[in-house]
Amino acid sequence: MAITKQHKKQIIDDFEEKIKRSKSIVFTNFFGVGANDINNLRNKFKEQDSEYLVAKKTLMEKAFINAGIDGVNPRSFKGEVAAIFGYADEVSPAKIVYDFAKKHEQMEFVGGVLEKQFINADKVKALAQLPTREVLYAQIVGSIKAPITGFVNVLAGNLRGLVTVLKAIEEKKS
Secondary structure (H helix, E strand, O other), rough: OOHHHHHHHHHHHHHHHHHOOOOOEEEEEOOOHHHHHHHHHHHHHHHHOOOEEEEEHHHHHHHEEEHHHOOOHHHHHHOOOEEEEEEOOHHHHEEEEEEEHHHOOOOOOEEEEOOOEEHHHHHHHHHOOOOOHHHHHHHHHHHHHHHHHHHHHHHHHHHHHHHHHHHHHHHHHO
16 A cells, blocks of 8 residues: 555654654664564563664655764665664663564664764674663772772771781780
8 A cells, every 4th residue: 555645754754753852773674573572572662761663764764864864874774674762771772672683583783873873783782782771880880989998908907007016016015
């Protein structure tokens, strides 16, 4: 069934609004993945304030041009392509797809958009393998805490040494 020009314009406008609102976008091939699996994947995206959307590549391209993002050419992607918009977090859409692709080898990264710049599939995969935000925060706190802990131990060592010397002097006098 043919899509009317008005309906195409509505799809482009909707897609453009999602592009402008998102913090990151991940493109994936999904050919060969079952409908039930895709629906389960959509639910995982909703839980993480992300959205899975499939549209014609030409309409996607027009939406990216209208949104002012250069370098994204959906027509150059091979196969059927879905766009996943991450509204709350830059990393969560890539992580969800990465975990899903471990069980469904048909799904693979095609590329993405981060900070309004196109990134290739390898960079999206690297983004997906980053630790979670909470783990990164814990690592930062640990890095900040380490020198302070070392400094306290050095000071405590000096105090222990002083106590040991005073104890030895006391024992000599006794």
